[in-house]
Amino acid sequence: xxxxxxxxxxxxxxxxxxxxxxxxxxxxxxxxxxxxxxxxxxxxxxxxxxxxxxxxxxxxxxxxxxxxxxxxxxxxxxxxxxxxxxxxxxxxxxxxxxxxxxxxxxxxxxxxxxxxxxxxxxxxxxxxxxxxxxxxxxxxxxxxxxxxxxxxxxxxxxxxxxxxxxxxxxxxxxxxxxxxxxxxxxxxxxxxxxxxxxxxxxxxxxxxxxxxxxxxxxxxxxxxxxxxxxxxxxxxxxxxxxxxxxxxxxxxxxxxxxxxxxxxxxxxxxxxxxxxxxxxxxxxxxxxxxxxxxxxxxxxxxxxxxxxxxxxxxxxxxxxxxxxxxxxxxxxxxxxxxxxxxxxxxxxxxxxxxxxxxxxxxxxxxxxxxxxxxxxxxxxxxxxxxxxxxxxxxxxxxxxxxxxxxxxxxxxxxxxxxxxxxxxxxxxxxxxxxxxxxxxxxxxxxxxxxxxxxxxxxxxxxxxxxxxxxxxxxxxxxxxxxxxxxxxxxxxxxxxxxxxxxxxxxxxxxxxxxxxxxxxxxxxxxxxxxxxxx
Numbered sequence: 225x226x227x228x229x230x231x232x233x234x235x236x237x238x239x240x241x242x243x244x245x246x247x248x249x250x251x252x253x254x255x256x257x258x259x260x261x262x263x264x265x266x267x268x269x270x271x272x273x274x275x276x277x278x279x280x281x282x283x284x285x286x287x288x289x290x291x292x293x294x295x296x297x298x299x300x301x302x303x304x305x306x307x308x309x310x311x312x313x314x315x316x317x318x319x320x321x322x323x324x325x326x327x328x329x330x331x332x333x334x335x336x337x338x339x340x341x342x343x344x345x346x347x348x349x350x351x352x353x354x355x356x357x358x359x360x361x362x363x364x365x366x367x368x369x370x371x372x373x374x375x376x377x378x379x380x381x382x383x384x385x386x387x388x389x390x391x392x393x394x395x396x397x398x399x400x401x402x403x404x405x406x407x408x409x410x411x412x413x414x415x416x417x418x419x420x421x422x423x424x425x426x427x428x429x430x431x432x433x434x435x436x437x438x439x440x441x442x443x444x445x446x447x448x449x450x451x452x453x454x455x456x457x458x459x460x461x462x463x464x465x466x467x468x469x470x471x472x473x474x475x476x477x478x479x480x481x482x483x484x485x486x487x488x489x490x491x492x493x494x495x496x497x498x499x500x501x502x503x504x505x506x507x508x509x510x511x512x513x514x515x516x517x518x519x520x521x522x523x524x525x526x527x528x529x530x531x532x533x534x535x536x537x538x539x540x541x542x543x544x545x546x547x548x549x550x551x552x553x554x555x556x557x558x559x560x561x562x563x564x565x566x567x568x569x570x571x572x573x574x575x576x577x578x579x580x581x582x583x584x585x586x587x588x589x590x591x592x593x594x595x596x597x598x599x600x601x602x603x604x605x606x607x608x609x610x611x612x613x614x615x616x617x618x619x620x621x622x623x624x625x626x627x628x629x630x631x632x633x634x635x636x637x638x639x640x641x642x643x644x645x646x647x648x649x650x651x652x653x654x655x656x657x658x659x660x661x662x663x664x665x666x667x668x669x670x671x672x673x674x675x676x677x678x679x680x681x682x683x684x685x686x687x688x689x690x691x692x693x694x695x696x697x698x699x700x701x702x703x704x705x706x707x708x709x710x711x712x713x714x715x716x717x718x719x720x721x722x723x724x725x726x727x728x729x730x731x732x733x734x735x736x737x738x739x740x741x742x743x744x745x746x747x748x749x750x751x752x753x754x755x756x757x758x
Contacts, residue, residue, distance in 0.1 A: 232700060240693030247686040258676060259500060266499045266616055267459035267466055268334050270327060278467065279322045279336075281495065282664060287342065288313035288352075288655040289440070291414060294363040297406045303643040307596045308650060310583075311356045314411060315349045316342040318656065324453075331460045333470060335453045341442050358412045365630055365649050366407045367575070368422035368437055373635050374574045375431055392425055405632075405644060407437075415440045415652075431573065439628070439652045456492075463499060466617070467492040469512055478517045480571035486556035490519040494610065495619050495658075501536060502614040509538050509612065515626055515654075516579055517571040518557065520544060528611060530621040531665035535611040542586065562588035565629070565648075576631035582606035582653045583627070591629075594647035615672060620660040627653040 268275050290312035300306045318340060325336035344358070372392060409418040417436035426432035452474025459466030469489050470476070477487040491510030501507065508521040522538035529535060546563045548555045558567040564587025566579040584592045585601035610622040629648045635641040660668070 234697065236693045236700070237697035240690040240695075240697065243690035243693065244687055247683055247690065251683050262499050262615055262672070263459070263463045266496075267463060268456070269331065269458065269460070275334075278496065279325055281320065281658075283658045283660055285318040285320070285656065285658040286345070286348075287316045287318050288657070289316065289415065290314075290653045290655075291362050291411055291439075292364070292650040292652065294365075294406060294649075297363040297408070300645070301405045301643070303645050305594060305596060305645055306647060306649060307598075309598045310650075310653070311360065311362060311411065313349065313353055313655070314358055314415070315345040315352065317345055318342055327458065331458055333455050334458050335455050338454045338473065342440070356411070359410045361408050362411050362414050363406045363408045364414060364651055365632055366405055367630065367651075368407070368420045368426070369404060370630060370632070371426065371432070371573065371575050372422055373641060374576060375426075377574075377635065388425070388429065392422060405641075414438075416442060459498075466498055467496050468510075469493075472512060472514075478571070480517055481556055482558065483556040486518065488519070491521075494622070494624065497612060497617040497619075499615060499617040501612060501617060505536055505614065509610070513624070513626075515628075516566060517568065518566075522610060525609070530611050531660060531662055533613055533620050533660070533665055533668060535620055536614050537609055537611050539607060539609045540581075545580075545586070547588075562591050564588050565591060576633075578629045578631060578648060580627045580629060581608065582625040582655065584650075591648050594645060595649065597650070613668070615676065616668075618668075619658075620665070620668075622659070623655055623657040625653065625655045 265272070266274055268278060290310040291314075292308050293311050294300050294306050295309050296304065296307045319342070321339045321341075322336040323339060325334060327334055346358075349358070376390065407418075407420070415438065417434070417438040419435075420437050423432055423437050424435045427435035453471070454469070454473055455471040457465035457468050457470055468491060472489045476489050477484075478489060479487055481487045489512050491512045494511040494513075497509050505524050505527075508523055510519055510521050512519045520540060521544065523541040525537045525539050527534065528537045543551045543554075545559075545566060546554060547559045547561060550563055551559070558570060561567065561578075564580055564584065568577040568579055569575065571577075580587050580591070581601075583597070583599050583601040583606045585603065585606045606625055608623060608625045610619050610624075612618070613620050627650055629650045631646075631648050632644045633641070633646045634644050
């Protein structure tokens with residue numbers, strides 16, 4: 225019996241080990257096959273779903289825009305601290321067009337002309353904003369005047385042009401009295417274009433791209449967008465570069481920062497990244513932001529999920545907006561002042577514009593100490609983050625939040641700003657957001673994530689089966705050994721086995737009685753086990 229049990233146990237062990245070995249050996253080639261399949265599907269290639277979705281995104285993108293209203297314009301014009309209240313959101317749907325798209329002969333690059341425009345969503349605005357309308361009057365700092373003063377102080381221009389600008393400032397001061405530090409208009413006009421005599425003169429002098437003041441542009445910010453193509457990598461043959469910029473509107477440098485590395489345009493537009501991040505979650509993701517004129521690396525924060533899709537969450541690291549004291553490498557971005565903001569002065573015709581996170585989140589408290597802002601920063605509402613599906617590199621949910629501020633300080637070259645209360649005044653904050661729909665999430669789950677889950681679960685189930693068989697073999701052998709060890713010498717001396725019911729046995733220490741026999745049937749034979757009787 226023990227021998228037969230032993231053979232059975234050994235057979236279980238062999239089968240279990242073979243099952244485990246097959247699962248381990250097959251896992252890598254199966255995993256590699258799926259990885260290669262994902263890479264092929266993610267790469268931008270003519271006729272693929274990925275290319276169609278990249279060219280015309282199926283997910284709607286919205287911009288929630290808040291303007292900052294100076295609620296005490298008279299006091300502010302007289303040198304007092306500005307009291308500021310955000311007004312909004314005014315909701316716009318953003319449409320991005322990739323026109324005349326085509327590929328290079330080796331399929332390494334995709335080329336297109338980039339254009340975007342906005343459509344006002346009145347219904348969504350009214351649903352989320354019941355305090356203000358797009359026609360309400362907004363007071364903001366006088367940006368045209370600040371532009372002129374900045375050009376006089378910092379601009380490299382002919383003396384005749386500087387004389388014209390000095391004359392404009394003098395006439396402006398006389399015609400507006402003490403109320404020249406602010407201008408006002410409807411929220412719509414301040415966003416998309418308000419007529420201003422100073423801007424008209426600057427435009428004629430080729431010191432401004434437009435005769436109007438506008439905080440937003442219904443079209444690309446870059447006039448070269450429809451003249452020079454944008455070129456991105458398709459991911460063939462290097463999938464790690466998929467959708468990354470090679471040229472942005474015909475150039476590979478932003479041209480306004482202090483070093484070549486800082487000016488280099490890297491990263492994607494922020495809707496997709498390289499696939500298979502699942503194997504390297506700590507890797508930074510790089511985006512190029514046209515409003516910031518620079519590339520920004522996003523760092524992994526944690527794992528989360530959206531609409532049932534597991535994803536990796538990435539955010540802007542603290543070091544990206546630190547000043548040179550805390551991060552000397554940011555000297556290339558002119559980070560001479562406070563941490564928590566990006567200096568755009570060199571990128572905006574010497575107008576002292578600064579970018580921060582919304583509501584000055586994570587910024588040095590001194591930035592906002594000279595204003596009274598009615599809203600406090602909230603990480604949930606004001607942080608930039610992207611949730612990226614780690615197999616495909618597709619963004620399933622994200623918010624890119626940017627706030628533009630202007631620095632107001634007393635002018636060294638002109639007395640018109642002598643009454644200015646030095647401060648960083650917020651102008652506008654934009655929350656650009658988009659998220660995958662439930663329908664698309666279900667499609668992604670069924671087409672990709674479910675097969676991957678089945679592969680992983682199947683691997684562990686097969687390994688569990690093999691392990692179970694090996695454990696069963698171990699248990700059988702333990703029981704066999706236990707039975708052998710449990711028999712005493714006396715038992716062995718008195719134990720006699722009789723087969724077929726016709727044998728009798730005796731021992732030196734006792735006489736065996738048929739009445740004491742116990743019968744056991746095994747493999748068709750009947751055996752009697754006798755106990756010694758006194």
